[in-house]
Amino acid sequence: MTLGRTLIRLCAILITMQASSALAEMFTFEPLRTAQIPDPEQSILAPEAPTAVIYGSADIGAFSPVIEAFQQENPFIQIEYHQLQTLEMYDLTLTQRANGEANADLIISSSMDLQMKLANDGYATSHQSTQTQALPQWARWRNEAFAVTQEPAVIAYNRAFFREHGIEPPRTRNDFFELLTKHDDLFNEKVTTYDIERSGVGFLFLARDERFFPGIWDFVRILGQSKVKLYSNTSPMLEKIADGQVVLGYNLLGSYAETFSHRNPNLGVILPDDFIVVYSRIAIIPRAARHPELGARFLDFMLSIKGQSVLQNDGNFNPVRSDVPQSPFSSLIFDRYGERVRSFPVGPGLLVYLDQSKRERFIRRWQDALLNRR
Known part of the structure; x- marks a missing residue:
């Protein structure tokens, strides 16, 4: 789907975040399908589509293709993507936890150090799957913090x-x-x-x-x-x-x-x-997530060969997995310049x-x- 068609689907709303006076953008991706209710009279009682709430620092234009690809495989799930500055995202997560409020289901930040602090301080829940296990060792920490791009x-x-x-x-x-x-x-x-x-x-x-x-x-x-x-x-x-x-x-x-x-x-x-x-964007599933299972499902999709390929081909986010076919840009970085690459391993060293x-x-x-x- 093109960006133009994507933006038609998006519902952009300016919302004031509790932890910051800055404005963040929220983009709602409606489910592609809704559950069919046999009895029309009971439709008013039907549960709403499950909604995965994602906090992210990536621009919506670059990140929307992976959301759309996820929904192709999970058509009944609605996505709320909150595009935030990294410090704003970090502060909001702390404030929600302190107030006993639910966090997002998944947090994906370009501030590797702040993400590692959340994980190290006990704000992330553990998640292990075939997709997380496919990551190189440097790209995951205690099954709580995961690099999703390079x-x-x-x-x-x-x-x-x-x-x-x-x-x-x-x-x-x-x-x-x-x-x-x-x-x-x-x-x-x-x-x-x-x-x-x-x-x-x-x-x-x-x-x-x-x-x-x-x-x-x-x-x-x-x-x-x-x-x-x-x-x-x-x-x-x-x-x-x-x-x-x-x-x-x-x-x-x-x-x-x-x-x-x-x-x-x-x-x-x-x-x-x-x-x-x-550097890498790091994803964590917060301990106080509304629907941690939805956060885990979206994370696994991003880390799958298909998800990594979409991130690379449609957003120019270089893949973390070594078994994903590389784009010319990725190949130039890691094949031609491989010995000159200076990366940040995911771990407490970032603190x-x-x-x-x-x-x-x-x-x-x-x-x-x-x-x-x-």
């Missing part, structure tokens, strides 16, 4: 701008640094990346950079000198690069960038030649990124580098 950080650029000025886009972080140093006037206010103070994904990407790129803080300083534009979400950065408001982006989410480039050929996407940071003192020191260093304070 997504790289990429460099994105405006093709027309680089052609016009006769320069090559950067293939490595050192190339990026040298480009901004050599052409500081050309790229002034024309570069963008995540604001790591507001973006959990951006924070994780940069923290991984620090481990594998010795020149990261000089790199951030040159971003500051270029008056880098900071955003908390990927989509506005991609849109601004494509239309030329900015022309170069660093550490953008590859799944969205690759999809966007198919619609707008002016957006170029580069997998860095030095190393590629790859280091939530250590408050370490996090504050990291952000202070980020702020100082951006402002060119030594």
Whole structure:
């Protein structure tokens, strides 16, 4: 089903979340079929279609194909998909638990560290199936936290701008640094990346950079000198690069960038030649889920060969399972660049990124580098 047809089916409602003043979007996918009641007079007493409530940070346009594919196999189930910021999702889960309210049936977040904290603190229930067992060991923890995608950080650029000025886009972080140093006037206010103070994904990407790129803080300083534009979400950065408001982006989410480039050929996407940071969306079934069996059913579908294939082919979310045929984009990452991939294993090691003192020191260093304070 195309996105246009999907949006016709979607019922989008703005709702105010209890744990945040921010607005989140809720998308309702009606069941494809309803149970037939033999006696029409009894139809008013018929139970409503079971509804699986999912909290997720993925854009609805990228995630709706897997919901629709799930409903093809489960036509009597209605889906409520709440598209939330990752911190908002985390806070809402804590608040609902504290108030004795039911949680969602499944939570899928791009903030790996926050998801692991929920699992580690006892907010996730255990689930084991043939589909979860098919995951590689690094992609599951105690049968409570499961990686469902693999997504790289990429460099994105405006093709027309680089052609016009006769320069090559950067293939490595050192190339990026040298480009901004050599052409500081050309790229002034024309570069963008995540604001790591507001973006959990951006924070994780940069923290991984620090481990594998010795020149990261000089790199951030040159971003500051270029008056880098900071955003908390990927989509506005991609849109601004494509239309030329900015022309170069660093550490953008590859799944969205690759999809966007198919619609707008002016957006170029580069997998860095030095190393590629790859993170995963993590799914958990909350202990206080309304219908944990529905959450488990949706999770198993996402982790099945069919579900992983839909996520890959229709959303550019690279699969976690090794037995799923790879798309050209996935093959490029894991076959051609396999030794250069730097992933995040699912496990308590992710909690280091939530250590408050370490996090504050990291952000202070980020702020100082951006402002060119030594």
